[in-house]
Amino acid sequence: MIVSDVMLPLDKFPVLNQYTIFKVCLDEMGFWRLGVSCIVDESGHLLGLFTDGDLRRKLLKIQKPIASLFVDDVLDHSIRDPHKVKSSDSLASAVELMEIHQVWDLPVVDDTNKLVGLLHLHPAVKALLHPHSN
């Protein structure tokens, strides 16, 4: 089983351009009920990742008003060059990578670093446990 078998397509998780403000990023993550946003450039190449964990760390560290944080470009607060996988990678190795780095999501990119999907832990585990169900 490979990553592309269970990855979320681009229209099923938050994919935001680099100039999206922080507030809209949180809205999108709430809408999709996912703890992650992928930040891309104009041509869809992955620039960074923003997660619920980043938000928790940000709230503890940031000293400026929340209203000021909300209007920042989300890319300013994102993890650059995050862990990622290819769609042709084996699902087992991708889940192992999640365990090593203690993350629940991995962006899926092609050879040019263009975002093609998102691997979320729950569907990955479900597919590994029940390989013959949809």
Added chain:
Amino acid sequence: MNSRTITVGYGNVKPVTIGKGHPLVYIGGPCAIESRDHAFYMADQISKICSRLNIPWIYKSCYDKDCRSAPDSFHGLGLDHGLQILSAIREEFGVPVVSDFSDPAWASATGEVCDMIQVPAYLCRQTSVLKAAATTNRPIHLKKGQFMSPWNMKNSVRKIEAAGNYQILLADRGTFFGYNMLVNDFTSLPIMARTGYPVCFDATHSIQLPTSMGNISGGQREFIPHLVRAAAACGIHALFMETHNDPPNAMSDANTVLDMKYLEYILAHAKAMHEARLHLLAEHGEDQVHVEAQ
């Protein structure tokens, strides 16, 4: 964040570039165009001062003061007459000119004459005003509203950019502190500079006490030199100060406009502080204190 510069001036005037790596620019003149003779007299005097100090400058004066406190306050010479005078000043002195506009319908005519178009602070988030300014394709002097946080000015910048204009100068003119009172939060300058656009400090409106005198505004102009030095030390690319040869009889902003007899020494201070800051940055590196505690 890339630092942008803007260049103000078309046709035969001497263009003025505002932004990182360029000299501090002075933007000023009488608040309102009072008459052709007075406008020419002021332009001549300011031109000589800026020439002595070797400071690039832009002549500012408005043809319509739409935000006056009282119905019988001087409103201005009007669009056509005012722009004729500004056009003549461009020709005579070779200096770029700027005027604000309060009605989107005035933007096109203003942009045809003026080298830069100014968005009044009270109107700084009005989409129709920002769009009208942007479509003139002139550089835009965008003043932060007294009611606006510096970070939220990014929304106004985005509105201008959405209309295809990327020539913006962001100015701080003070922030409301309760009623009839302004304060200067100088963190607004680096915060607005994070948009990538150059920033300006408006000294003479920062010392205004808005409508503090019933139906006109007061002002504490004794603080102008202090605020100018502080702003220049903080980091600005342009300094805005309205000036008049006879403030008590100025037809607009009589309580805030700087007496022209003080202009030269204040500009000299501003230039020295600006250059001292650049010298420090060149010697010790750019400001690098991290945004967040580690």
